[in-house]
Amino acid sequence: xxxxxxRSRSLPDITLTIPDEPAMLALGERxxxxxxxxxxxxxxxYLHGELGAGKTTLTRAILKSLGVVGRIKSPTYTxxxxxxxxxxxADRVAYHFDLYRLxxxxxxxxxxxxxxxxxxxxxxxxxxxxGAGVLVAADxxxxxxxxxxxxxxxxxxxxxxxxxxxxxxxxxxI
Numbered sequence: 001x002x003x004x005x006x007r008s009r010s011l012p013d014i015t016l017t018i019p020d021e022p023a024m025l026a027l028g029e030r031x032x033x034x035x036x037x038x039x040x041x042x043x044x045x046y047l048h049g050e051l052g053a054g055k056t057t058l059t060r061a062i063l064k065s066l067g068v069v070g071r072i073k074s075p076t077y078t079x080x081x082x083x084x085x086x087x088x089x090a091d092r093v094a095y096h097f098d099l100y101r102l103x104x105x106x107x108x109x110x111x112x113x114x115x116x117x118x119x120x121x122x123x124x125x126x127x128x129x130x131g132a133g134v135l136v137a138a139d140x141x142x143x144x145x146x147x148x149x150x151x152x153x154x155x156x157x158x159x160x161x162x163x164x165x166x167x168x169x170x171x172x173x174i
Contacts, residue, residue, distance in 0.1 A: 016158075024157075034169055036065075036066065043140065044138045046142070048144065059126065098126045105132060
């Protein structure tokens with residue numbers, strides 16, 4: 001995994017080059033380490049990227065590293081899957097949203113979406129742009145794109161914090 005600091009934008013961010021799936025899984029483990037250290041604080045993470053870019057792979061790695069046992073299903077049809085966290089974060093819950101099939105953001109209101117965003121919950125949202133206007137703001141944005149070379153399975157991952165309170169994430173991931 002290599003990185004480049006791209007602080008020219010208004011919010012702090014880093015860019016990582018992820019060469020393969022094992023590196024993406026390792027990134028998920030490192031993100032889980034950060035979440036585990038924030039024992040009393042929840043986090044809303046938006047995952048952006050094309051189909052097949054690796055959003056679900058990264059999400060599964062984060063959840064597994066946070067102690068989720070068993071199969072981690074993609075909530076493509078159910079929109080959300082809840083998970084109880086184990087180990088050091090046993091008193092917390094995680095929610096995995098996949099909004100790819102969401103027809104209208106208002107559908108989230110019928111799900112009671114606001115109830116999922118408790119102060120200590122870890123919330124991972126794939127395709128957040130489909131819930132625009134209804135979802136709460138993210139603490140962290142993760143943008144995953146295919147490497148420009150088109151060769152192999154490499155990805156570019158840009159991690160951006162919504163404000164300076166999460167800037168320590170970036171130092172932890174470099």
